[in-house]
Amino acid sequence: MKLVLLGAPGAGKGTQAARIAEKYGITHISTGDIFRKNLKEGTPVGLKAKAYIDKGQLVPDEVTCEIVAERLKEADCRKGFMLDGFPRNVMQAEALDKMSDVDLVLNIAVELDKLMARLTGRRVCAKCGESYHVSTFAGGPCLKCGGEVIQRADDTEETVGKRLRVYTEQTQPLIEYYAAKGKLASVDGMKSIDEVFAEVVRVLDAIA
Ligand code: AP5
Ligand code: MG
Numbered sequence: 642m643k644l645v646l647l648g649a650p651g652a653g654k655g656t657q658a659a660r661i662a663e664k665y666g667i668t669h670i671s672t673g674d675i676f677r678k679n680l681k682e683g684t685p686v687g688l689k690a691k692a693y694i695d696k697g698q699l700v701p702d703e704v705t706c707e708i709v710a711e712r713l714k715e716a717d718c719r720k721g722f723m724l725d726g727f728p729r730n731v732m733q734a735e736a737l738d739k740m741s742d743v744d745l746v747l748n749i750a751v752e753l754d755k756l757m758a759r760l761t762g763r764r765v766c767a768k769c770g771e772s773y774h775v776s777t778f779a780g781g782p783c784l785k786c787g788g789e790v791i792q793r794a795d796d797t798e799e800t801v802g803k804r805l806r807v808y809t810e811q812t813q814p815l816i817e818y819y820a821a822k823g824k825l826a827s828v829d830g831m832k833s834i835d836e837v838f839a840e841v842v843r844v845l846d847a848i849a
Pocket of ligand 1: 648649650651652653654655656657671672673674676693694695697698699700701705725726727728729733759760762763764772773774795804830831832833834837
């Protein structure tokens with residue numbers, strides 16, 4: 642299965658991707674996670690990406706597309722993959738068309754005005770990436786792996802506002818792009834995490 646997860650910042654791409662990867666054994670590729678890993682390791686790509694991530698802007702297409710193209714050549718992608726956070730504009734979608742023929746683009750549909758609270762309240766495990774929210778997570782170490790739970794540097798009110806604008810201007814048009822190709826399916830991302838996942842499973846089982 643070659644899958645793309647589409648959705649606004651905070652739509653629940655990472656949350657659902659972790660569950661999909663576990664249930665279907667499919668390789669999860671998050672460009673945001675790749676940039677943050679590079680940043681942590683102080684690589685040139687990480688340092689370059691930081692300037693854009695901190696401003697809530699997209700990292701330049703040539704950097705991002707090169708990373709994805711290389712990643713898709715790895716052995717664990719041979720049977721399929723799930724892209725999370727890529728493509729994010731039409732140029733990246735056209736680049737992906739040349740790299741691979743995706744089976745399905747799953748759009749997690751949300752009300753954009755609800756996302757500020759989701760993102761400013763999000764906490765993530767620095768070790769395994771598990772996502773939490775302050776409304777249901779009392780604090781302390783990660784419940785999954787015991788790692789340190791932190792707030793992402795781009796989850797401040799100012800940067801989230803910019804990320805949401807970038808989404809509306811550059812990423813939202815991809816819904817139409819993939820609908821026109823007959824590859825789009827949508828799930829209601831305003832339901833609970835378990836309910837969204839149940840919808841996702843229905844869609845994926847239908848194409849499997
Ligand atoms: P990236 O890391 O991809 O961030 P994003 O797209 O802004 O999305 P998020 O990770 O913030 O949200 P998510 O949809 O994964 O939500 P989550 O599941 O965590 O990108 C970061 C930056 O990297 C970009 O701004 C850009 O600079 C750069 N970048 C990355 N890819 C790029 C590309 N292709 N091109 C150029 N630049 C790129 O959930 C959010 C919160 O909500 C959590 O607290 C979670 O617990 C909660 N939650 C989830 N689902 C639900 C639900 N159903 N109900 C209630 N709460 C929920
Ligand atoms: Mg994410």
